[in-house]
Amino acid sequence: MRIIQTIAVALGLLGATVSTVQANYAERAEVKAMADRLAAKGLDRDDVLSVMSQAKRLDSVINAMNRPAEKKEWKDYRPIFLKPARVTAARRFYETHQETLIRAEQELGVPVEVILAIIGVETYYGKNKGSFRALDALATLGLDYPKRAKFFLGELESLFLLGKEENLKPAELKGSYAGAMGFGQFIPSSYLAYAVDFDHDGRRDLIDNPIDAIGSVANYLAEHGWDKTYGIAAPVGNAASLVERMESRIEVKETGQELSSKGVSGVPADWASLPLDVLGLHGASGDEYWAVTKNFYVITRYNRSPLYAMAVTQLSEEIARELSL
Numbered sequence: 084m085r086i087i088q089t090i091a092v093a094l095g096l097l098g099a100t101v102s103t104v105q106a107n108y109a110e111r112a113e114v115k116a117m118a119d120r121l122a123a124k125g126l127d128r129d130d131v132l133s134v135m136s137q138a139k140r141l142d143s144v145i146n147a148m149n150r151p152a153e154k155k156e157w158k159d160y161r162p163i164f165l166k167p168a169r170v171t172a173a174r175r176f177y178e179t180h181q182e183t184l185i186r187a188e189q190e191l192g193v194p195v196e197v198i199l200a201i202i203g204v205e206t207y208y209g210k211n212k213g214s215f216r217a218l219d220a221l222a223t224l225g226l227d228y229p230k231r232a233k234f235f236l237g238e239l240e241s242l243f244l245l246g247k248e249e250n251l252k253p254a255e256l257k258g259s260y261a262g263a264m265g266f267g268q269f270i271p272s273s274y275l276a277y278a279v280d281f282d283h284d285g286r287r288d289l290i291d292n293p294i295d296a297i298g299s300v301a302n303y304l305a306e307h308g309w310d311k312t313y314g315i316a317a318p319v320g321n322a323a324s325l326v327e328r329m330e331s332r333i334e335v336k337e338t339g340q341e342l343s344s345k346g347v348s349g350v351p352a353d354w355a356s357l358p359l360d361v362l363g364l365h366g367a368s369g370d371e372y373w374a375v376t377k378n379f380y381v382i383t384r385y386n387r388s389p390l391y392a393m394a395v396t397q398l399s400e401e402i403a404r405e406l407s408l
C-alpha cells in the first residue's frame with residue numbers, strides 16, 4: 084500500500100485522497116465554542132468533540148458551492164427540471180401517496196401539485212437524497228468556507244441539536260453538498276423548526292419516511308405564508324421597463340391594479356388588489372415577463388433563486404395537468 088501510494092504521489096494520482104483531508108476540526112476554537120453551547124443545551128461536550136474529530140474537509144463541497152446552477156439563464160435552467168420523465172415520476176409518487184398528499188393540502192392549505200413539484204425538483208421523489216455526510220459538508224462549509232461560515236456553522240450546531248431531538252446520529256446522516264437532507268432537502272435548522280410528524284408515530288423522519296416528508300414540505304410553505312386563495316405566477320406583457328435585471332425577482336410590491344394602470348398587460352383580474360412583483364427571464368423564445376404573487380416569494384424561502392421558484396411553479400402546473408388536479 085505504502086509503495087503504491089508513493090508511486091501515486093509521484094504521478095499526481097492522489098487527487099481523491101488529497102481532497103478528503105482529516106481536518107482536526109475538533110481542535111478548532113469555533114468548534115470548542117460550539118461544543119460549549121451544545122453542552123449548555125444538554126448535549127455531551129466530549130461526544131460532540133469526538134464526532135467533530137471524525138469530520139472531514141471535502142474540497143468537492145467547496146467546489147460545488149462555487150458553481151451553483153442558479154447562475155444560469157432561464158432557457159438553460161428550465162430544461163434541467165421541466166422534463167416529461169419528472170412528471171411521470173410525480174405521477175408514480177402521487178399514486179403511492181395520494182391520501183397523504185390530499186391530507187396535507189386539506190390540513191395545511193398547500194396544493195398537492197406544489198408539494199409534488201418541490202419534492203420532484205429537490206430529490207426526484209427521493210431518488211437523489213444526497214450522498215455527502217451532512218457532518219462533513221457542514222463542517223467543511225462552516226469551518227473552511229469563509230464566505231458562508233457563520234451560516235453553516237449554525238447549521239452544523241443545528242445538526243447536533245437535531246441528533247439529540249430526533250435521536251439521530253449526526254455522523255450517519257447523508258445529504259447534499261450543502262447539508263440538506265431527506266426527500267425535501269431540509270437543512271438542519273429547517274428540520275428542527277418546520278418538520279412535522281405527519282404519520283403520528285412519535286418521530287419526525289424526513290429521510291426515510293415520505294409521509295413525514297410530504298407533511299413537512301407543506302408545513303414549511305404554510306408557515307412561510309402560502310395562501311391557497313391565489314396562484315403563483317402569470318405571464319404579462321409590456322413590463323420590460325419595470326425590470327432592471329433579468330433572472331431576478333424585482334420587488335415592485337404594486338397591486339395588480341397598479342401594474343395594469345401602468346400599462347402592464349395580462350395581469351389576472353382577481354389579482355387586482357394583491358401586491359405583486361415582476362420577474363424578467365431570458366427564455367428559449369426570447370425575453371419573458373411574469374407577475375408573481377407572494378406564493379412565489381414563499382417558494383424562494385425554500386431556495387432563494389427565482390429560477391428555482393419558477394421551475395417549481397411550472398413543474399407544478401405540468402403535474403396538475405398530468406394528474407387532472
Ligand SMILES: [Ca+2]
Pocket residue numbers: 279280281282283284285286287288292295
Ligand atoms: Ca413520523
